[in-house]
Amino acid sequence: MRIPFHHEMTYVPNSPSKLFFFCEEEPGSGGETPIVLSHIIYEKMKETHPDFVSRLEEHGVTYIMMMSNDDHPSSFTGRSWKSAYMTDDKKVAQQRAAKLGTKLEWTENAVKTITGPLPAIRFDKGGERKTWFNNLTGPVNGEDKIYDKDIFIELGNGEVVPEEAMRDCLKILEEECVSIPWKNGDIMLVNNLMVLHSRMPLLKPPRRILASLCK
Numbered sequence: 001m002r003i004p005f006h007h008e009m010t011y012v013p014n015s016p017s018k019l020f021f022f023c024e025e026e027p028g029s030g031g032e033t034p035i036v037l038s039h040i041i042y043e044k045m046k047e048t049h050p051d052f053v054s055r056l057e058e059h060g061v062t063y064i065m066m067m068s069n070d071d072h073p074s075s076f077t078g079r080s081w082k083s084a085y086m087t088d089d090k091k092v093a094q095q096r097a098a099k100l101g102t103k104l105e106w107t108e109n110a111v112k113t114i115t116g117p118l119p120a121i122r123f124d125k126g127g128e129r130k131t132w133f134n135n136l137t138g139p140v141n142g143e144d145k146i147y148d149k150d151i152f153i154e155l156g157n158g159e160v161v162p163e164e165a166m167r168d169c170l171k172i173l174e175e176e177c178v179s180i181p182w183k184n185g186d187i188m189l190v191n192n193l194m195v196l197h198s199r200m201p202l203l204k205p206p207r208r209i210l211a212s213l214c215k
Helices: 038-048 050-059 081-085 090-099 163-176
Strands: 003-006 018-025 033-037 061-068 102-106 110-118 121-124 129-132 151-155 178-180 187-191 195-199 202-204 208-214
Touching: 033 038, 033 163, 038 050, 038 129, 038 163, 038 195, 050 121, 050 151, 061 081, 081 090, 081 110, 090 102, 187 195
Parallel strands: none
Antiparallel strands: 003 195, 018 187, 018 208, 033 178, 033 195, 061 110, 061 151, 102 110, 121 129
16 A cells, blocks of 8 residues: 655644654565655645645645544554544543644544644745645545545635645656665655655565654
8 A cells, every 4th residue: 555645743733853764674576765845846736726725825724534443454544543642531532632732523433533724834944945734645535535535634714625736736746756765774864844755555575664753
């Protein structure tokens, strides 16, 4: 399974700034890590869909996810709420979610998590440029939804994300990315505020890449 382009933890107020990856066991085939500069995606999306990008900058995005009582490893977003909040007590989960700016709405066998609105475009002070800081191309709304059915994103004002814009964004990501193969002992440092990363399908196991997230 391919993991879509994303920044780590865009759905929390204080996302990690750096990511360290270490290749403990290189893949037999596949499993590369594509990366792409976020400011390029912002610039090209602004050229292609200026009205949509303007609304993103004005309203931000809201992340909505359904989390079950049990883990589902086969799903891209398969963690249960118990694993996510490290408790089986709903009150404790509610308190921990609130600290991250997330609202929980409970159902019989699951919980809906609502986080946001959060900025979808951020300004990089060091480079003095705007970046495409969101995970919009992972969950896509509507009939053409590409990845996990249990997570989607809407604009901060409740508007649906236009599918045409997301298809164009996916195309731009593929055109602009560089795919990094792994060899034993490789180390990669990623600026999480400036770079989106992905993962290609693993064609021939094994593959063991260790990751560390840093503030």
